[in-house]
Amino acid sequence: MDREFSLRLYRQMVLIRAFEDQAAEQYGRGRIGGFLHLYIGEEACAVGAINTLRKEDYVVAHYRDHGHALVKGCSTRAVMAELFGKATGVSRGMGGSMHLFCANNRMMGGYAIVGGGIPIGVGLALGIQHQGLDQVAMTFFGDGAVNEGEFHESLNLAALWKLPVVFVCENNLYAMGTPLARSSAVPEIYKRAEAYAMPSQQVDGMDVEAMYRACSEAVERARRGDGPTLVEALTYRYKGHSMADAVSYRTREEERAWHPRDPIARYAQILRERGVAEEELHRIDQGVAAEVEDAVRFAEDSPDPTFEDMVRLTYAA
């Protein structure tokens, strides 16, 4: 993989982690409200997957969506401002952490109804196909979402009509406090695609380049008109489901066992082995830290949306 591109992947993962650490801190200070779902540990999924897309391709995410928005090109400032509920946020302070929308960057939203984003991804692909365009839609969801009817309805329709969509399941082994093995009759999620004769693949979701390779193949397939793919990314969320979760349902040993697989530390090591200098990685880390601090200042200084905004935004004029 070319050096510049690898460093870009590295920087984005570091950015997401720094962003999430800062979000947790601001949540503790009461500047961010509602639910806050951190993506720490899962960075390689969004970074590897979304970097296979072009700017005009579409992304749909679930409520754990900060990483997807950042990688799809939303500005760090505007994403942080959204978490602060400010008028300068990607969704103008109306959506919040779980609902990051940025139409310019084709970030078509984070959705807080489990499984709800899956059919929307299918619809984006339908619109693309119907107009004869060569774009692709990529829709992200968790392991918990595959037991909703919408998942199955979506896979069937997408396979039947050969729609240009990539389904990315971020399997972090838990849906809130329920382990996958206690919710799914067949815990190998990628196998569910077989029922719809859809290609699928299980990938190490802690390995950004593996994610990139698997999703590249899926995106190419979609773009050349050969239909959808289900990619199952095996990953782990380091923190609780949301800030309110004390994580009593899994052991600290299990958590520790995942840390050697950390997507960022591992990738940094690979880059070093490929000859990237320590200072260069360090420079990236520092640049990211400054970017996130700037985003917090920007969010703090931004105005709130007004009551008139709220009323006006109920219907499109």
Added chain:
Amino acid sequence: MPVMTYREAIRQGLRELLRDPAVFLMGEDIGAYGGAFAVTKGLLDEYGEDRIRDTPISEAVIIGAGIGAVMTGVRPIVEIMTINFTLLAFDVIVNHAAKIYAMSGGQIPIPLIMRTVTGSGNQLGAQHSQNIEGHYAMVPGLKVVAPATPADAQGLLLAAYDDRNPVLFAEHFALYNTKGEVSEAPERVPLGKGAVVRRGADLTLISYSRMVNVCLEAAEMLTQRRIDAEVIDLRTLRPVDYDLILDSLNRTHRGIVVEEAAKGTSIGGSIIGELQEIAFHTLDMPIRWIAGEPTPMPYNRQLERMAIPNATVIADAAAQMFISPKRRAAS
């Protein structure tokens, strides 16, 4: 009488129902996780996995399977984590649970308790802040309950179990930590009966769930303006206790319906519609209607506050009703 939280009162009620071996609980994260709002915390250890069943995230089959199971004589109590997610089971609730008894010519009752959690006000955004119990209250064949106090929460839960119909049981998340007296021996609170929770002579505030507390606060504020407000807690939204409301309006001649739901999306409108027919003769003026802003709930904190009724808004509206029409026109 022991004092306990709304959460504990419901948990105690569930324990009481679990004495019936036919009863079991079923829902997302209710067992090992202890429930998203910790209502079922500890029950898995007490009753085991057969009776406290964690389900996949599959709302339609949670309720659909509940319907099928009650047909065989067992009594699952199903839980949907929040009322927003009941929409994924709207079909099974509205098309099936509500209709089977009538469609079968009365052969097959569906005594299914569907517990869920309503409410707004925690900056949870548009998809997690809906008070849509009123949607269900529009559906013939369903009963809908929305308790405001620990005693009512427990008593109505027990009564829902005695009932032979599907009951949507909407708990409010902001009430879980509120405390109140609950009788030692389990006491039923009948479905379909409201309660006067504050006596007053001048005006009737009609509400349910968390907004009852806000109405009580408004009534306190109104004493300073020498207005004596009566507060009615509907407790059951289907069927509504119109006798109780009418009796109150016959004494006060003025009324305000208060609800947390976005205006026009809940039961306020249908209650006012009914009252203009049955209470017109006794009213001094039209019933007023205070409800949430009719917009998708904004995330921003200040806007969310503005979107939900509060005691000041209610008290001001009530006070307006006591200004003479001429002055009202001028002000």
